[in-house]
Amino acid sequence: MAASGECGRLRIGIHALIPRSFLAELLARYREDYPGIDIDITEGTARDAVMQLRADRLDIVFVAGTPEPPDCHSRCIWVEPLVAALPECHQLAGQTTLTWADLAGETFLARNGGTGPQVYDHIVLRLAGRWPASSILRFDVERGTLLSMVGQGFGVTIVGAATSLLPTSGVIFLPFADEPEPVPFSAVWSPFNRSAALRNLLTLANDMGRRVRAD
Structure with a gap:
C-alpha cells in the first residue's frame, strides 16, 4: 500500500x-x-x-x-487573478475595476510572512518610476490581521483572488483592468x-x- x-x-x-x-x-x-x-x-x-x-x-x-x-x-x-483590497470607504470603492495608476500615491500594506515578499516585489515592479511615489509598509502579521488593517484605513494591498473568499469586514476587492497576467x-x-x-x-x-x- x-x-x-x-x-x-x-x-x-x-x-x-x-x-x-x-x-x-x-x-x-x-x-x-x-x-x-x-x-x-x-x-x-x-x-x-x-x-x-x-x-x-x-x-x-x-x-x-x-x-x-x-x-x-x-x-x-x-x-489566480490579482485583485486590490481597499477599505469600503475608499474613493474608488464604487468602481467595478481599477488600474495601477488609480493607486498611485496610496499607502500599500504587505506582510513579512506568507506571500508578503512576493506582494512587496510586485508592487515595486508595477509602481516604481511610473507614478507619484507610494509607500509600502511591512508588518509581521497574519493575513486576516492585514486585511483588518485595510478595513480600518491603514492602507491598501494586493492579493490573489482566492483571498477575496475570506469573510472580511470593511474591505472590498476590485479586479485590475491593466494587470497583464494572473x-x-x-x-x-x-x-x-x-x-x-x-x-x-x-x-x-x-x-x-x-x-x-x-x-
Whole structure:
C-alpha cells in the first residue's frame, strides 16, 4: 500500500489555506481519494519552505510565482487573478475595476510572512518610476490581521483572488483592468523524492489545474 501511495505520510508546505480556494479543494480531494495518507501542513514564506524542502523536512511546497530552484523540480499548477483590497470607504470603492495608476500615491500594506515578499516585489515592479511615489509598509502579521488593517484605513494591498473568499469586514476587492497576467502558483519538490504519495498528489494537482484552465 505504501508503494502505491495508499498509506504513509505527506509533508506539505503552503502559503495559505483559504476555504474554497484551489489549494483547499486540491487537498480535500486528495484526502478523499487517499484516506490512508497522513498529511502534515506547514505555513510560511516561499524561501523558508524551499529551505525545509532541501533539508528533507517537507515533501512538496506550493508557492506563489514560478520559482526554478536549480536543485528542485517545479511546475505551475494554477493561476489566480490579482485583485486590490481597499477599505469600503475608499474613493474608488464604487468602481467595478481599477488600474495601477488609480493607486498611485496610496499607502500599500504587505506582510513579512506568507506571500508578503512576493506582494512587496510586485508592487515595486508595477509602481516604481511610473507614478507619484507610494509607500509600502511591512508588518509581521497574519493575513486576516492585514486585511483588518485595510478595513480600518491603514492602507491598501494586493492579493490573489482566492483571498477575496475570506469573510472580511470593511474591505472590498476590485479586479485590475491593466494587470497583464494572473498570479501563478507552483509546486516545488525534490527530484530525489520517490514517494508514491507525492506522485499521486502531483498527478491530481495537474488534472485539477487543467480542468480549471479549460473552464
